[in-house]
Structure formats: structure tokens, C-alpha cells
Amino acid sequence: MRFLGIADESGVERLVSLGIKREPLAYWVTSALKNGESRPAWCRMALSDAGELLAAHVFDSWSGAGDPGDVPTFVQLLGHVDEAAASALLAHDLSAFDASVVEARVVIESDASPSLRAQRNRWPAILEAAGFVREVDRVRLTWPADAPVPRPSSRLTFVPVSEFPESSLLRIFAEVADGSVDNSQRTFRASAGRDAEAAGRLRQALGRDFPASWFVIGVDAAGDPVGYVQSARVHGDRAILAELGVIESQRGRRYAHDLLAYGTAAVLDAGVTMITSDTDEANRFMRAAFARAGYLEFATRHDFRWVRPRTIG
Helix, strand or coil: CEEEECCCHHHHHHHCCCCCCHHHHHHHHHHHHHCCCCCHHHEEEEECCCCCEEEEEEEECCCCCCCCCCCCCEEEEEEECCHHHHHHHHHHHHHHCCCCEEEEEEEEECCCCHHHHHHHHCHHHHHHHCCCEEEEEEEEEECCCCCCCCCCCCCCEEEEHHHCCHHHHHHHHHHHHCCCCCHHHHHHHHHHCHHHHHHHHHHHHHCCCCCHHHEEEEECCCCCEEEEEEEEECCCCEEEEEEEEECHHHCCCCHHHHHHHHHHHHHHHCCCCEEEEEEECCCHHHHHHHHHHCCEEEEEEEEEEEECCCCCC
């Protein structure tokens, strides 16, 4: 068995050939290569001695500064015909590349075809065999097609983040994570600290593709910030509701509903018809806010994390 990367973008078609949804996979890989988030050497294949493609995955990277990093931080499985080969390829690459923490996720839509469901139901076993640990289960939500555009109440004014100094944004992001039940916020804060978690999440948000009106701070009648919402563009006519949070001292007043309505309306008013978002399966408050707004849960998402073992001596 041989492990290798592709030479250039011309190899993407073969790389994704074991996937069920080849077209979106190819689009994602090609975009990651063009943006510098991945590299041909990180687009990996396991081949039999006879040259048969047995498994494939792609690493990409996003640094804490909001730019592509020099080591992989995320891996996306693409497909396999040999589960042992897929795990062996992954274990080899994790050892070979100089990464300390790598994340992965498995998404299964409720209306997935039997073949897609069967393939992705095996991915957790492949990841765990390579040393990944299941970190959190999440749900994926979507705005129903042809549903009326939601509108926020008049309680809040929505101000683009560009009108706030960085110090104010950092304070708001930190206060949103205070007392949060969101797994990623709690995990990052526990390892990096309060200020570093807020700064990292803000940098990531500012690195997304969004018009000014899609990333705003909600301000109440007294002029005090209550939280933020960010929608962002992804490929085609699709957008994600990427960030939504209410400051800890402002919770319990259903401001999440107004922020969610604003973020959804901003996208729909721009002519984008498909909006998705994710939240922790255990976050019943946010799931209830999405349900009240009219979103539907359409998929499960299982997040995994690999941490390089410490060497002794």
C-alpha cells in the first residue's frame, strides 16, 4: 500500500472519486487549494500496490491569526473502499505532519441516501482507530424554503461591527462566552484563557466573507450592547449563520430571537435562499431559539479531535 498527495488541482477529480457527493467535495477541495487553506501534499490518497484508490482525505489549516497556517488543523474524510486503509492513511499522516491538534467532523443529513449514510456511519470508527476522540454532538439547522422572511422586534438597533473599536468587540466577545454552554467556547477558553478565546473567535469571524450589514452588534434602547449575529457567504447561493451570542448579563430576555431574525432576514433580503447553521445538541436554549424562529433541524454533526501524544524523555 502506498500513501501520497496529489500533484496539483488536476488530481482533485480522482481524489474525490470515492465520495458520494463528488461535485461539492471537489468544489470545497479546489477552493481550499486556491485560498491556500490546503496544499496538494495535504490532499492524501491510499493506493493498493496495483494502483487502486482505497481511501482519501484532505487536511486544511486555519491559524489563530485568521490566515491559513503552516500545519494542518482539520481533516475531512472523502471516501473509502477499505476501512483499514483509511485508518492507516490517517494515522500515517497525523504522525508525518507537524500538527499538534487536528479536528474532524462527520455530518449525516436526515434525508441522506442509504449509500451516503452507510459510508459516513463508518467514519467515526475510522477516526477513532487513528486516535481521534469524539468531542461533541451537534445538530445542523436550515431555513425552510419559501418561508416568510422573519423580522426582529423594534427593541434593538443593529450596528455593523466596523463601527466599534477592537477593544469593545473583544469585550463583547468575551462577555458572550461568559457562562456559555457552547462546547467549543468552553474548551478553547479552558486551554487558552478568556481573552485569547475571545480574540481568536473574533479574528475567525472577521476572516469570513460577509457584507457589512451581515455582521452586527445588537444595541438596546439604553445604548448597551446585548450581543451579536454574523451571517457569512459560502459557495453558490448558500450562506451560514456563523455567529450568534448574547452577553451573559443580558440573557433571559429573548434577545437571541431578535438577533436570529435579523441575521436571517439580512441573508434572505440579499437574495440568498439557503441558510444553514450548527449548534450543540445539548444546547437546548439555542435549539429552542432556532425552533421559535422557524429553523428546522436536518442533520447531525459529530465533532472529533486528535491531540498529538506527548513524548516522555
